[in-house]
Amino acid sequence: MSPKYKQVASQIEADIVNHVYQHTNKLLTEDEYANKYGVSRNTVRKAIEILVNKGYVYQVQGSGVFVRDHYNSDYINLEKLQGLTSDFSGRKVETRVLHFEQTVANDEVAERMKCPIGTPVYFVKRLRLVDDHPFSVEDSYFRKELVIYLDENIVQKSIYTYLRSDQKLAIGFADRVIYADFLDSESADLLDLNENDPALIVDNTVYLTNGQIFDVSRSIHHFKHVKMLKVSNIKS
Amino acid sequence: MSPKYKQVASQIEADIVNHVYQHTNKLLTEDEYANKYGVSRNTVRKAIEILVNKGYVYQVQGSGVFVRDHYNSDYINLEKLQGLTSDFSGRKVETRVLHFEQTVANDEVAERMKCPIGTPVYFVKRLRLVDDHPFSVEDSYFRKELVIYLDENIVQKSIYTYLRSDQKLAIGFADRVIYADFLDSESADLLDLNENDPALIVDNTVYLTNGQIFDVSRSIHHFKHVKMLKVSNIKS
DNA sequence: AAGTGGTCTAGACCACCGT
DNA sequence: CGGTGGTCTAGACCACTTC
Incomplete structure (x- = not known):
């Protein structure tokens, strides 16, 4: 209710x-x-x-x-956090799992997760498509002690719905850092672009209500298909 | 009060x-x-x-x-709308006016401002520097009927403080669309980068409380120096 | 069980917009 | 001036955490 x-x-x-x-x-x-x-x-x-x-x-x-004129269905609204399906309602959204494994945090991931190097994590690499166009490539890491269980089937669907409903995980808040960089060759292949084209990148850090980081991800977006929208009021 | x-x-x-x-x-x-x-x-x-x-x-x-750990002074916080000076408090923020003129909206500006082609506007081109590094190039258009007056001196300082305090303009809300693209050669020169490097671009549309658009701007950011931050809670 | 944030109410008064 | 959103109060009860 x-x-x-x-x-x-x-x-x-x-x-x-x-x-x-x-x-x-x-x-x-x-x-x-x-x-x-x-x-x-x-x-x-x-x-x-x-x-x-x-x-x-x-x-x-x-x-x-x-x-207001509201921008419908062409932008990722930074206010909503529910994922692509709700941003692009009415359009075909597809997710392909390219890689799934259980591994440990290397130095870069440990730094981003603020956890020791060698901490067990799940690694997931996914390609997202909208209306059959490659849209973004996403590398995610989940701290194993905190999510307890994950497998390839779950990862294919909405990870967050599963973690919230089935695992009863108390998700608190998230930071997103947005920037541009050169596209790497691997992502370029997947997005049907060329190496060193521009890339719109979002680094995502998700915290539990107790303040622990349990998920970090990096999404590399297709610069021609992806725009983000932020609506601001002149208060607060 | x-x-x-x-x-x-x-x-x-x-x-x-x-x-x-x-x-x-x-x-x-x-x-x-x-x-x-x-x-x-x-x-x-x-x-x-x-x-x-x-x-x-x-x-x-x-x-x-x-x-929380709060990210201080390295990111443009998308929640705050006050401009660079408050995001980078404690650092040297500089603005150079490259161009200022009174002109009329061409088709592209008219489209973005949802006004007729030929509407009188002020055009301002500015370069922003943080700690002596070129940070962004910004093209702004202000609808002349709505801002009444603007000159090169005002434009050098905080345009918004002037419009709000002196002109008593009732600013209501703003949209920002964020995306990446190839850097054009003019901006590349100004930002000390190369043509076709990545660019982080923000298209800004500012409305009065009555719903009229009075300002549109496009900021082309240095992809190595600029990151945007969005903090989200898992509610609403 | 006690502590603490989340939801909700009914009502008061202020600030601003329009006629 | 009446209409409408903005601020504020005092108090009730619920949901969740912590012990």
Whole structure:
């Protein structure tokens, strides 16, 4: 049972997607939603806050909440963390596992994971495709003591759904560092590009709620097909 | 007079920066802050939310709020929108205006600004340096009807501080699209790189609170010196 | 069982927008 | 001036962690 503010957010989001507010681009007032859904105004405000962060709407004090042009389905939204499938809903998203093994952290991985060299880890190399175009190559390492079990079947699907639901892993937060570099020859082959083309790279570090790092990954993206989007409000 | 929750956030932030919580990495409880500052618990929660978004702390239900390793001064934090000076506090940040003119939107700018071709705009080209290293080249366009006035002196300093304080412009929100591409030869010269090296590019679109676009810019970053950071929590 | 963060309410008052 | 979002309160109850 998800909390009320998320339910309200989903309902309003569905309305937006279905162009309910098309005429004026203006949402109902907070009081109106509070009545409509039988919740308090603060709950409505938390719901709207989610939509603001997802880039669906913007708020104007004294005036109302308005629908924005929202970039649909062409960008990786840095606000959402659920993975490609939700960013590219309606498009064909495919994952190929290129390599899966149980190994130990070398010096570079140990540094990124802040763990000793030689710590047991799972290594997964995957190629992601969107609409049959190679999209990104991802190298992931999972700390074995923390994820307990992983195999090639699980890795083929959504690793995070499995870790969260089946393993009950308490995932806390993640850092992503975004930068550009020359494309290496191996990734170039996989992405159908040339060595030394530009590459858009994301280094991802995922922490448990207790602050331990259990997953680091590096995604090398196809520079022609991948753009990231960040929506900002001028507050906080 | 800024709202209470921002004041509380600043105080706690100062405590964190001054290593007040170093021993345990644990903040006070929400009730303790509520008492300490004479505010309600919800106000404390809004304050902590800001710190979470800035990547200073993370929350664990039933346990407490904990200080994180925070990346200081090496990355552009995508959460903050205040510009380079605040990201690289303590380092030398320099801006050189390469070009300033009053002109009209061509088809590409008109498309990005969603305005008619021929709309009067200010064009500014600037080179940014950090610690004497070329950092990025930025082309900006401002819609003349909306910013009213701009000149070479203002453009040398913080354009946004001027627009906000002096022009009382109601800036609402901004989109940033991040991608990689080949470096063009002009930018390569300015950044002290070679043509066709990788480039990390950010297309920025800034809206007024009424939804109008008044500024678009494209920043071409030095791929060796620039990394962007996004901190995410596993909620919303 | 006690401590602590997460959700939710009902209501008050302020700040800003528009007519 | 009325409408609408922004801030703030005091208190209740739930969910999870820790002991």
